[in-house]
Amino acid sequence: MADKRFSFSQDDLKNIAEDILKFAKKRGASACEADVSEGFGQSVSVRRDEVDTIEYNRDKGVGVTIYDGQKRGYASTSDFSKEALKATVDAAVSIARFTAPDPAAGLPDEALLARDCPDFDLYHPWKISTEEAIELSRRCERAAFAVSPEIRNSEGASVSMQESHFISANSLGFMGGYASSRHYLSCSVIAGEGDDMQRDDWYSTKRDPAELADAEEIGTFAARRALARLGARQIPTCEVPVLFEAPLAAGLIGAFVHAVSGGALYRKSTFLHDSLGKQVFPSHIQISERPHLPKAFASSPFDDDGVATRDREVIIDGVLQGYFLSTYSARKMGMQTTGNAGGSHNLLVKPGRHDLAGLIKQMDRGLLVTELLGHGVNYVTGDYSRGAAGFWVENGIIQYPVHEITIAGNLKDMLMGIREIGSDVLVRGSKHCGSILVERMTVAGA
Numbered sequence: 001m002a003d004k005r006f007s008f009s010q011d012d013l014k015n016i017a018e019d020i021l022k023f024a025k026k027r028g029a030s031a032c033e034a035d036v037s038e039g040f041g042q043s044v045s046v047r048r049d050e051v052d053t054i055e056y057n058r059d060k061g062v063g064v065t066i067y068d069g070q071k072r073g074y075a076s077t078s079d080f081s082k083e084a085l086k087a088t089v090d091a092a093v094s095i096a097r098f099t100a101p102d103p104a105a106g107l108p109d110e111a112l113l114a115r116d117c118p119d120f121d122l123y124h125p126w127k128i129s130t131e132e133a134i135e136l137s138r139r140c141e142r143a144a145f146a147v148s149p150e151i152r153n154s155e156g157a158s159v160s161m162q163e164s165h166f167i168s169a170n171s172l173g174f175m176g177g178y179a180s181s182r183h184y185l186s187c188s189v190i191a192g193e194g195d196d197m198q199r200d201d202w203y204s205t206k207r208d209p210a211e212l213a214d215a216e217e218i219g220t221f222a223a224r225r226a227l228a229r230l231g232a233r234q235i236p237t238c239e240v241p242v243l244f245e246a247p248l249a250a251g252l253i254g255a256f257v258h259a260v261s262g263g264a265l266y267r268k269s270t271f272l273h274d275s276l277g278k279q280v281f282p283s284h285i286q287i288s289e290r291p292h293l294p295k296a297f298a299s300s301p302f303d304d305d306g307v308a309t310r311d312r313e314v315i316i317d318g319v320l321q322g323y324f325l326s327t328y329s330a331r332k333m334g335m336q337t338t339g340n341a342g343g344s345h346n347l348l349v350k351p352g353r354h355d356l357a358g359l360i361k362q363m364d365r366g367l368l369v370t371e372l373l374g375h376g377v378n379y380v381t382g383d384y385s386r387g388a389a390g391f392w393v394e395n396g397i398i399q400y401p402v403h404e405i406t407i408a409g410n411l412k413d414m415l416m417g418i419r420e421i422g423s424d425v426l427v428r429g430s431k432h433c434g435s436i437l438v439e440r441m442t443v444a445g446a
Contacts, residue, residue, distance in 0.1 A: 005125050005163060006179075008038050008060070008080070013177065016080055017169035020064055023089040024171065029096070031067035031107045032089075032171045033306075036080075039164030044133040046141055047156040051134055066092035070101040104331035107305075112337065113174040114302035114309075121294040123179035124208040126161040133159040136185065136215050143219030144189045150230065151223050155188035155199060161209070174306040182297070183209045187219045191226035198232060198401075200225035200371075207295045225370070228391075232401035235392055235445040241366035242407055242441040243359055245390075246424050248372055250431035253287070255411055256280070257344050258379055260320060262329020271382030271412050272320075280320050281415050284352075287315035291345035298430030304342035312338070314347065349433040351423040359422050359437050361396035367443055368393055369407065382411035388443075402445070409441040 017034040024032035040058040044051070062085065063076045073096030077088045128136070141157040160183070167177035186203035202222040204213035244252060256272075260280075264270035272280060281287075291309035293299050302308055305327045313321050325333070326341030339345075354362060373387030385408040391398045409417075422434030 006038050006040075006165060007058075010165060010167065010177065010179075013038070013165070013167040014169075014175060016062065016085065017167045017175060019082060019085055020062070020089060021169060021171055023086050024064070024066055024093070027066075027089060027093045028068075029066045029089075029093060029171075030069055033065040033107065034169045035063040035166065036177075037061055037164060037166035039162065041160065041162035042128075042130070042133065043158060043160035044130060044137055045156045045158040046134060046137040048154055049138055049141065052156055054130060062088060064088050064092045066096045067106055068093070068096040070103060070105045071096045071099045072102065072105045073097070073099060104328050106327075107170050107172055108307050108327040108337060110172045112307045112339075113170075113172060114176055114306060117176040117178060117301050118292070119178070120292060120296070120299045120301070122181070122207055122299060123163070123165075124181050124183075124210075124295075125163055126181065126183050126209040128159070128161060128209070140185060140187045140215040140219040141189075143216035144187050144223040147220055147223035148191070148227055150191050150227055151189050152193050152197075153190040155190065155201070157187040157215075157219065158184070160184045168302075168304075168306055170306055174302075176302055176306065181207050183207070183212060185212050185215060185218055187222040189219075189222050189226050191223070192230045196230055196232075198226055198229035198403075200229060205297075207297070211295075229389070229401045229403070232389065232403040234404050235367075235402050235443065237442070237444045239440055239442050241363045241419070242438045242443070243363050243366065243368045243393075244436045244438065245356065245368065245370045246422060246426035246433065246435045247428060248369060249422075249433045249436040250426070250428035251372070252414070252436055253347060253349060253431045253433050255377060255379070255384075256415060257324060257347070259382075259411070261324040261340070262326055262333070264379060265323060266329055266332035269380050271379065271410075275320050276323060278320060279318050279416075280412075281315055281318040282418055283318045285315055285318050285418060285421070286313070286350040288312070288348045288350075289314050289345055290348055291339070293346050296346045297427070298344065298346045300345060303337075303339045303345075305337065307337050307339045307341065309339045309345055344430050347431050347433075349421055349431070351425050351434045352420045354420060354422060355424045356422055356435050359420060359435055360393055360398065362420060363393055363437055364396050365394050367391075367402070367405075367407070368398065377411070382413075384409050384411050384414060404445075406444040407441050408444065409438070414438050414441065
């Protein structure tokens with residue numbers, strides 16, 4: 001049971017939430033939300049076989065949102081005593097009374113709140129000792145060094161585990177919460193020497209530690225990726241197809257999500273403003289939202305507002321079917337929440353027929369991008385410009401590694417210019433996506 005791993009049980013957190021709601025009612029609040037959480041974690045890293053860091057964290061917290069009509073106040077504390085809870089409610093009440101009213105503020109419609117909290121198998125404790133975590137990190141790093149004498153240095157290998165649980169409640173009768181876990185194993189190494197040194201990394205992250213990739217496998221793959229980049233050169237400026245490797249492809253989907261999310265939409269600070277029901281991808285692109293997948297990182301029966309989540313189709317044949325809205329952003333836009341307060345839930349981008357090797361052949365001539373640098377994305381205009389590294393492709397075959405280049409385009413054109421999605425589906429956070437081949441971008445080099 002999760003309770004035995006934590007200092008407080010789920011019932012303890014529920015009692016705290018109930019106390020907050022009672023205190024708020026006594027203070028004359030018209031509505032109240034309470035969030036109570038507790039978590040702990042451990043992280044160990046080694047570098048060149050020596051222990052580099054050992055970190056342990058344990059935290060707990062309470063967040064209280066008070067509504068005085070359409071005026072909102074928020075306060076928080078890490079003290080679970082009744083005196084502290086009362087003081088936090090008092091603080092939130094005071095803030096609300098001195099805040100300007102906001103017509104969009106308030107709890108969700110009661111009919112939209114989640115009524116039950118099914119188990120999506122999100123909690124898998126990892127009872128790993130510090131000594132075992134150190135040894136696992138060492139195995140990972142040693143495997144990397146064993147690949148080639150060209151692996152000259154290491155940025156370290158890490159093992160981390162994080163476990164938490166929470167309760168959310170509001171004065172409309174909603175109360176729900178659950179425990180979750182996230183575990184991580186990574187390795188980063190440096191190949192070559194002198195003027196030709198290249199780094200690369202790889203990692204595995206899962207809810208269930210039994211499903212993490214093998215430590216030796218991660219170390220070996222990180223080393224091979226670093227070695228493949230040796231002898232990198234620049235290329236002349238050109239306009240060519242660009243293939244985003246799966247770990248980076250998730251970032252393109254993330255940019256799309258940001259552009260059709262409530263905050264950007266009601267502020268009109270997005271290149272996809274007023275795009276509902278319009279073509280934003282080619283007709284072969286399908287994207288689904290599946291909030292109830294077992295063991296997935298973005299699964300939840302409800303969003304941060306307590307609104308029930310549901311399966312839906314976000315993109316059908318390239319056409320946008322729905323935005324990502326919270327209760328607040330939906331009201332600002334005169335629409336209904338989509339259950340996305342806190343972000344998207346498990347976006348599944350339908351894969352195509354080809355894996356990465358197949359996409360390289362399809363591309364014929366162009367750039368395979370395996371690393372992006374900087375944050376050159378303007379979500380208002382869609383302008384996209386980022387430093388990159390990867391591999392030059394001719395006749396469907398990788399020719400040599402490239403670095404110190406920039407790729408540029410406009411996100412609107414890039415999304416519409418997606419030629420194919422790879423079958424090499426990788427999960428990165430809430431995005432389940434394969435590599436993405438974009439028809440044309442400007443590559444600025446030497």
